Amino acid sequence: MDSSSVVTQIFNTVFPLTCIVVIAFLYARVRPTDMTVANRLNISVFAPALIFSVMASKEFHIALYLDLMLAAAAVVLGSGLLVWPLCKWLKVSPKTLVPPMMFNNSGNLGIPLILLAFGESALPIAVVLFLTENLLHFTVGIYLLNPRSNPLNVLKMPMIIATMLGLVWSLQGWEVMPAMKVTVDMLGQIAIPLMLFALGVRMTSVDFSQWRLGGISGFLCPLSGLIVAFVWQTTVGVSDEYFGYLLLFACLPPAVLNYMVAELYQQEPHKVASIVLISNLMSLVIVPCVLFYVL
Numbered sequence: 001m002d003s004s005s006v007v008t009q010i011f012n013t014v015f016p017l018t019c020i021v022v023i024a025f026l027y028a029r030v031r032p033t034d035m036t037v038a039n040r041l042n043i044s045v046f047a048p049a050l051i052f053s054v055m056a057s058k059e060f061h062i063a064l065y066l067d068l069m070l071a072a073a074a075v076v077l078g079s080g081l082l083v084w085p086l087c088k089w090l091k092v093s094p095k096t097l098v099p100p101m102m103f104n105n106s107g108n109l110g111i112p113l114i115l116l117a118f119g120e121s122a123l124p125i126a127v128v129l130f131l132t133e134n135l136l137h138f139t140v141g142i143y144l145l146n147p148r149s150n151p152l153n154v155l156k157m158p159m160i161i162a163t164m165l166g167l168v169w170s171l172q173g174w175e176v177m178p179a180m181k182v183t184v185d186m187l188g189q190i191a192i193p194l195m196l197f198a199l200g201v202r203m204t205s206v207d208f209s210q211w212r213l214g215g216i217s218g219f220l221c222p223l224s225g226l227i228v229a230f231v232w233q234t235t236v237g238v239s240d241e242y243f244g245y246l247l248l249f250a251c252l253p254p255a256v257l258n259y260m261v262a263e264l265y266q267q268e269p270h271k272v273a274s275i276v277l278i279s280n281l282m283s284l285v286i287v288p289c290v291l292f293y294v295l
Helices: 003-030 036-055 062-090 094-102 106-118 120-145 151-156 158-172 178-205 208-235 240-250 257-264 269-294
Strands: none
Touching (some): 036 120, 036 158, 036 178, 062 120, 062 240, 094 269, 106 120, 106 240, 120 240, 178 269, 208 269
């Protein structure tokens, strides 16, 4: 693929994502918008429907993605190990900085990014990466903030229930009734644009009082992920095709969920909000650069 084609594909990938985020941002600036109910519906209904829809399809075979899931888990955990020693130098608590550096925006940004960059056939890969990150976030991530938390609580999450059901469907080779398949597919199709819209609305609450920490984190998050991805590729390795997906996954900014969890556990939520939102703003420059390398 020549340079002009690559640039065109990057524009066609990034522009729709940016447009939806900007529209949501502008709308929320004019009309303050509470996304609490919409986010709850997305986590409880639309995203689980998307996950089940992908995993229960005939084309999905979990064994094909085990190497990629292991590599993605290494990126998440390895990023935390790389960043942890820097917390003392940055004068910030590890509980504040490390989780956002580990748990990236594989949902709101990652799924639509991979879908637009590589087409509909890449949706199962985007979902697998999202599930890997999400499962680690609700187990390791919660444990980092509250070591007394019960890891089995993750089994009550709608997305995990949808994952287990989808996995059973896939392994058994069952077919979803056409009428039910259409229903689940339509619910799942709501998830991706709603994730982007929610990200845009959240951008209205960017706190620039912690701009220095947010700016450093904006570089640190993708840098640590990419370092781990390249080390993994040179030592363990995945296929060239999967390595491209892994690099995009590794360069994603922190997930908005990091702020919600920090608020829940009162772990300096204002600092985490700055880290998350400023990093997501900076990703509008960083992600296209990595996408250019991948393509």
